[in-house]
Amino acid sequence: MAPKDTTEFDELAGLPAVDIRSAIRAGRYSGQTAGLAMGCLQGNLVILHRDNAYDFIRYCQRNPKPCPLVGVSDTGNASMPSLGLDIDIRTDIPLYNIYRHGELDTQVSDISEYWSDDSVAFVLGCSFSFEEALLAEGIGLRHIDNGGTVPMYRTNIETAPSGPFSGPMVVSMRPLSSQDAVRASVVTARYPHAHGCPIHIGSPEHIGISDLGEPDWGDPTVFEDGELPVFWACGVTPQAAIRSADIELCITHAPGRMLIADTPSWRAPNT
Amino acid sequence: MAPKDTTEFDELAGLPAVDIRSAIRAGRYSGQTAGLAMGCLQGNLVILHRDNAYDFIRYCQRNPKPCPLVGVSDTGNASMPSLGLDIDIRTDIPLYNIYRHGELDTQVSDISEYWSDDSVAFVLGCSFSFEEALLAEGIGLRHIDNGGTVPMYRTNIETAPSGPFSGPMVVSMRPLSSQDAVRASVVTARYPHAHGCPIHIGSPEHIGISDLGEPDWGDPTVFEDGELPVFWACGVTPQAAIRSADIELCITHAPGRMLIADTPSWRAPNT
Numbered sequence: 001m002a003p004k005d006t007t008e009f010d011e012l013a014g015l016p017a018v019d020i021r022s023a024i025r026a027g028r029y030s031g032q033t034a035g036l037a038m039g040c041l042q043g044n045l046v047i048l049h050r051d052n053a054y055d056f057i058r059y060c061q062r063n064p065k066p067c068p069l070v071g072v073s074d075t076g077n078a079s080m081p082s083l084g085l086d087i088d089i090r091t092d093i094p095l096y097n098i099y100r101h102g103e104l105d106t107q108v109s110d111i112s113e114y115w116s117d118d119s120v121a122f123v124l125g126c127s128f129s130f131e132e133a134l135l136a137e138g139i140g141l142r143h144i145d146n147g148g149t150v151p152m153y154r155t156n157i158e159t160a161p162s163g164p165f166s167g168p169m170v171v172s173m174r175p176l177s178s179q180d181a182v183r184a185s186v187v188t189a190r191y192p193h194a195h196g197c198p199i200h201i202g203s204p205e206h207i208g209i210s211d212l213g214e215p216d217w218g219d220p221t222v223f224e225d226g227e228l229p230v231f232w233a234c235g236v237t238p239q240a241a242i243r244s245a246d247i248e249l250c251i252t253h254a255p256g257r258m259l260i261a262d263t264p265s266w267r268a269p270n271t
Numbered sequence: 272m273a274p275k276d277t278t279e280f281d282e283l284a285g286l287p288a289v290d291i292r293s294a295i296r297a298g299r300y301s302g303q304t305a306g307l308a309m310g311c312l313q314g315n316l317v318i319l320h321r322d323n324a325y326d327f328i329r330y331c332q333r334n335p336k337p338c339p340l341v342g343v344s345d346t347g348n349a350s351m352p353s354l355g356l357d358i359d360i361r362t363d364i365p366l367y368n369i370y371r372h373g374e375l376d377t378q379v380s381d382i383s384e385y386w387s388d389d390s391v392a393f394v395l396g397c398s399f400s401f402e403e404a405l406l407a408e409g410i411g412l413r414h415i416d417n418g419g420t421v422p423m424y425r426t427n428i429e430t431a432p433s434g435p436f437s438g439p440m441v442v443s444m445r446p447l448s449s450q451d452a453v454r455a456s457v458v459t460a461r462y463p464h465a466h467g468c469p470i471h472i473g474s475p476e477h478i479g480i481s482d483l484g485e486p487d488w489g490d491p492t493v494f495e496d497g498e499l500p501v502f503w504a505c506g507v508t509p510q511a512a513i514r515s516a517d518i519e520l521c522i523t524h525a526p527g528r529m530l531i532a533d534t535p536s537w538r539a540p541n542t
């Protein structure tokens with residue numbers, strides 16, 4: 001299990017991405033990354049055996065809104081030069097989830113013992129990038145104001161399958177005024193590498209959500225008068241697809257503990 | 272070799288994509304597709320053996336500007352439902368190039384005899400989509416006015432390699448006034464699925480092009496007073512990477528003979 005942290009969030013806030021990764025790599029920080037290295041891309045991590053890599057990369061190609069792929073390692077190579085020259089994917093994430101046959105087995109802060117010559121690492125863009133952009137536009141986000149986790153729901157929208165990977169699209173939901181819903185749509189459309197524009201606004205029942213008060217993940221949220229639910233494709237989608245695929249060993253980041261890249265949050269790497 | 276066409280370009284112009292594909296599938300048309308099914312996405316085709324599929328899809332992920340992947344078939348399955356429900360990739364392109372070990376072996380209008388359970392088809396967005404958008408903005412394109420092929424050049428910009436695939440980025444060049452160069456940058460940025468915004472404007476020597484009058488592919492073009500050369504990443508890049516990779520068998524569209532999809536040209540499929 002992860003050792004006790006010797007560095008606090010507040011000590012890392014304001015540092016450049018490379019220094020934050022250095023502290024994480026040294027085992028000094030295993031906490032959440034939201035709010036760190038503002039302006040830098042953060043990403044979800046998925047590590048699979050090479051036998052599953054092609055099916056998974058094709059799953060991402062077919063479902064770019066829930067699975068916006070921003071980096072793929074060479075097989076057996078833990079570096080990720082397009083996201084940061086020093087990145088070692090085995091140590092640079094604060095906390096990892098180890099899944100065996102879809103079940104969470106343990107959490108660790110260093111996966112060196114799990115990494116092999118057959119491992120492939122995938123990094124997917126995440127909502128932190130577009131939330132940063134929304135806040136910069138003056139669009140408030142309730143789950144942040146309330147210190148909670150954004151509510152997430154399974155929908156009745158099926159993703160395009162690829163090999164063993166399939167399942168419903170999972171969405172995150174943010175309550176916004178009608179005017180902010182429009183502005184948020186325009187702003188997030190500029191972030192295709194971070195889920196892009198909303199996939200639905202309004203009636204949750206149209207996408208198979210019966211009760212907004214009972215999210216499948218995250219915390220329920222309150223609505224103010226006149227607010228609409230605005231739904232974005234969510235990075236839990238590929239995680240759910242991987243779990244239901246019954247993969248022998250899969251490693252992901254622990255929730256809220258992302259890879260912090262050097263590349264800017266407002267642009268897809270390599271573009 | 273391709274049989275003699277029984278349908279003329281002018282008979283197809285104005286027809287919906289599905290009817291044009293039907294004529295092509297029946298072997299009645301083997302000509303170019305530029306100007307057909309305006310508003311519909313057209314794409315470059317690459318067919319590889321499954322053994323090369325993962326390295327190639329990762330090459331596209333790492334080099335999205337020259338290689339904007341818009342569709343990948345299931346292995347051994349010639350349909351492409353995300354681009355058109357009736358598509359049969361073995362028959363729906365007017366003319367195919369068959370490469371063996373990087374050398375053009377023959378051209379055919381039906382690849383059924385080359386397709387196997389191990390074949391994978393990749394479709395990549397092409398400049399037709401953004402050229403259509405530029406023309407709609409009133410930005411003239413000289414190679415179209417002159418009835419020629421856009422000039423293309425090898426650059427000194429190396430693509431990010433993946434397995435056997437590597438090599439220089441190839442660019443297409445269009446001469447534009449300073450004002451149109453800016454407008455064209457803004458317009459084509461909205462087409463990341465079709466090479467996106469320019470990769471360079473101005474000095475060709477900065478990207479390793481010594482003589483604009485001697486393109487590596489296509490026709491030289493003339494400049495009018497005050498015009499700048501504007502360079503976009505080009506779909507010849509992956510073709511050159513495949514040829515230099517010495518792949519046993521690779522099938523592509525013949526130049527100018529694209530897959531015509533049902534999906535709109537202004538939007539990446541699945542988004």
